[in-house]
Amino acid sequence: MTTVVHVVNQFFAGLGGEDKASMPAGMIEGSAGAARGLALHLGEDAKIACTIYYGDNYFHERKEDAMKTILDAVRSAQPDVLVAGPAFNSGRYGLSCVELCNAVADALGISCVTAMHEENPGVGAYRDFANVRLYCLPTAETTAGMTDALKRLAAFAIRLAHNETVGPARREGYIPRGIRRLEKVNRPGVERAIDMLLKKIKNQPFESELPMEVWDDMLPAPPLTQVRDRRIALVTTSGVVPWGNPDRFRTYRNSHWQKYNIAELKELEPGKWETVHGGYNVVYMNQNPHYGVPLDALRALEAEGAIGPGKLYPAYYVIPGNQGSPPVMRRVGQEIAADLKRDGVEGVLFVAT
Amino acid sequence: MKLEITEFPVRQICLGHRCKYEAQILEVDQEELIALVLEDPRITNATLAVAIPEEKTRITGIRDIVEPRHKVSGKGQVFPGILGPIEDVGDGRTHRLSGMAVIAAAEYEGTIRAGTTVQRSGILDMSGPGAEISRFSSLVHLVLNFRIVPGLAELEAHTAIQLAEYKLAQRLAQTTAELSPEKISIYDLGKQDPDLPNVMLLQGCITDPQHVHSGVGYYGLALRDSMATYVHPNELFDGAVTVDTTRSGRGYYPTTWDWQNHPLVLGLYQAHGQSLNFSGVILQRIRFETYHGKEVGAQNAARLADAMKADGVLVTWIGGGNAFVDVMFTIRACERRGIKTTLVTYENGGKEGKDSPVLFYVSEADAVVSTGSLDRTLDLPAMDKVIGPYEEIKIFPFPGAAPVSAQGPLSLDARDVVMGGADIWGQGTWQCVEY
Numbered sequence: 001m002t003t004v005v006h007v008v009n010q011f012f013a014g015l016g017g018e019d020k021a022s023m024p025a026g027m028i029e030g031s032a033g034a035a036r037g038l039a040l041h042l043g044e045d046a047k048i049a050c051t052i053y054y055g056d057n058y059f060h061e062r063k064e065d066a067m068k069t070i071l072d073a074v075r076s077a078q079p080d081v082l083v084a085g086p087a088f089n090s091g092r093y094g095l096s097c098v099e100l101c102n103a104v105a106d107a108l109g110i111s112c113v114t115a116m117h118e119e120n121p122g123v124g125a126y127r128d129f130a131n132v133r134l135y136c137l138p139t140a141e142t143t144a145g146m147t148d149a150l151k152r153l154a155a156f157a158i159r160l161a162h163n164e165t166v167g168p169a170r171r172e173g174y175i176p177r178g179i180r181r182l183e184k185v186n187r188p189g190v191e192r193a194i195d196m197l198l199k200k201i202k203n204q205p206f207e208s209e210l211p212m213e214v215w216d217d218m219l220p221a222p223p224l225t226q227v228r229d230r231r232i233a234l235v236t237t238s239g240v241v242p243w244g245n246p247d248r249f250r251t252y253r254n255s256h257w258q259k260y261n262i263a264e265l266k267e268l269e270p271g272k273w274e275t276v277h278g279g280y281n282v283v284y285m286n287q288n289p290h291y292g293v294p295l296d297a298l299r300a301l302e303a304e305g306a307i308g309p310g311k312l313y314p315a316y317y318v319i320p321g322n323q324g325s326p327p328v329m330r331r332v333g334q335e336i337a338a339d340l341k342r343d344g345v346e347g348v349l350f351v352a353t
Numbered sequence: 354m355k356l357e358i359t360e361f362p363v364r365q366i367c368l369g370h371r372c373k374y375e376a377q378i379l380e381v382d383q384e385e386l387i388a389l390v391l392e393d394p395r396i397t398n399a400t401l402a403v404a405i406p407e408e409k410t411r412i413t414g415i416r417d418i419v420e421p422r423h424k425v426s427g428k429g430q431v432f433p434g435i436l437g438p439i440e441d442v443g444d445g446r447t448h449r450l451s452g453m454a455v456i457a458a459a460e461y462e463g464t465i466r467a468g469t470t471v472q473r474s475g476i477l478d479m480s481g482p483g484a485e486i487s488r489f490s491s492l493v494h495l496v497l498n499f500r501i502v503p504g505l506a507e508l509e510a511h512t513a514i515q516l517a518e519y520k521l522a523q524r525l526a527q528t529t530a531e532l533s534p535e536k537i538s539i540y541d542l543g544k545q546d547p548d549l550p551n552v553m554l555l556q557g558c559i560t561d562p563q564h565v566h567s568g569v570g571y572y573g574l575a576l577r578d579s580m581a582t583y584v585h586p587n588e589l590f591d592g593a594v595t596v597d598t599t600r601s602g603r604g605y606y607p608t609t610w611d612w613q614n615h616p617l618v619l620g621l622y623q624a625h626g627q628s629l630n631f632s633g634v635i636l637q638r639i640r641f642e643t644y645h646g647k648e649v650g651a652q653n654a655a656r657l658a659d660a661m662k663a664d665g666v667l668v669t670w671i672g673g674g675n676a677f678v679d680v681m682f683t684i685r686a687c688e689r690r691g692i693k694t695t696l697v698t699y700e701n702g703g704k705e706g707k708d709s710p711v712l713f714y715v716s717e718a719d720a721v722v723s724t725g726s727l728d729r730t731l732d733l734p735a736m737d738k739v740i741g742p743y744e745e746i747k748i749f750p751f752p753g754a755a756p757v758s759a760q761g762p763l764s765l766d767a768r769d770v771v772m773g774g775a776d777i778w779g780q781g782t783w784q785c786v787e788y
Contacts, residue, residue, distance in 0.1 A: 189779020
């Protein structure tokens, strides 16, 4: 017998609408509300041990408490699989389904499946988590798609409970998580490419093997009104580091950053610094490290009074930027920014390469 | 232009005392070949070894891989501008020893410590998971293991390595000069069928114009700040496009063998006259240093494809990092001119495939073929035998990287170091599939 736990919001648990959105998380033995429909599709070999519910607002406002209640309830029910939703186009609900599934999958190692409309904000979180134990099925926008969604959730849950191998997203019908696995397929790339191009030329439908990503636009901070009295730091992706590469940066796809002291230096002496970077010809940068870390120019600005005395941050920050993965570089940027903030830096000279 | 390529398959190589091809067995005269290589005073020592598929052998210090070919008729000789005068190639008849390759394995430290111009060498396992990912592990190899004079600058080292491997390879193919082949393939673009779409291959080439060898040679001349250039596909078969041998020892760069056997060229030839008109190859310099350069380069390549009346182009590339911006700009420029594109590319994506698969996007790139990933981890078991100059190798190409035993197990966090570690041009069946 397969044991299933179903998690729904207060509305689908049949406990009330928006007026009950602050309702704390709780648990009902067996199935309730929408879960009854799920039970129908699960068949006779599976039972719903309990239905966990929470108010849409409660989950997001008191997340720690909500998660604790949910995790405790799931832990004591010991299900083979957890089902959350379907959430359709409800943003708060979709997001909570994805977040709680991710927590259950990570903390308890239980496979989870949820379902929602592809434009639900929960889908973004789902892709960000890219959790191998969490699947999200696409649904219609509204509850008009309830029966279909429950049917597919039930079938998928049974497969997960039986530890069946789940294939690629497109074939299995779940929303891609952004986990790309290297596989051998049955046709060489050349054949697939010529086929795809010919279909495109003939205006026939084709499927790209690599979906384009949409990236955030970066909004630069407003410029400093005056620089003289501001604390200024230097950050660079040039890969200029002390000679010998003491922190073992790689020439590509780095994941850590460092800062190196320049407090006592007037300039960077060639031969004491080297460039670790696989993305450009480093010969010239090694001959003159100021191309990447323009300490000479900053000291001159100090002497002129354009940068106030003691206002230049005593170290520079570096990570070789070559082939940096966007999510990794985003994290590195956030870490460096937090470090700068902590030390009261107000402006940054960013030297990119 | 019509080229007949005749095939002499090699299933076994014997180190012996004469150079002879018979019944798919290539016997090689070690003394003669070593003497040929040592004609170059920059080479101090050379030995030969044979590596065969499925044996537990790891080859180290690989700089390049080349297929033995020899022109028996038509103008020029293979590797024009390198082994002989600069004459148009791609016409007449060329013999090839198929199923085998010559591997140039040479010790070289280089004078440049990091960056795009640092020397690199690769490894190749003939069995196990390293062999499974590489298109080169199924070939029989004659490994030329040699040393060059210490302290040579990069261009000197490159020409020494290249001449040695090309001369040796051509000598091997010459054994078939008087023999009749098992198979003849005819490569002729001939007339275009007006009912079929015109398709070109747009080959982006990362180049490093400040370096003594930019990375891509055309008739031996390094391509630098050039705009896009039309090339007849047959020229590739005769070795008109070559590599910088101090830098091509890495998993996502083509070797000479790849240019000679370009899978997209062969695929387009196969479809030629059936489903499309193959209208030739455009070599495009990519990795301009500035946005300005990237846009000019991209629009120029699209303009050339348009002038050649291309309805569609297969776009592929060599390189990594910001060179991909040039590729994406080129796709956009082509699509805006009404030329349909399909991109063939390897992916990054990190160890688990959760990071961004490629480094830059344009919305026009809506048709992409994935040839696999360079980034996934790979555990290689210990091998029984090591061929090549290095007993210890550095699996990470950065200053201060600790060397490890070449014979022992290797835990790679990316496939850069394996020759053929990424299936750059879609010869094989690798693909990244989304879960």
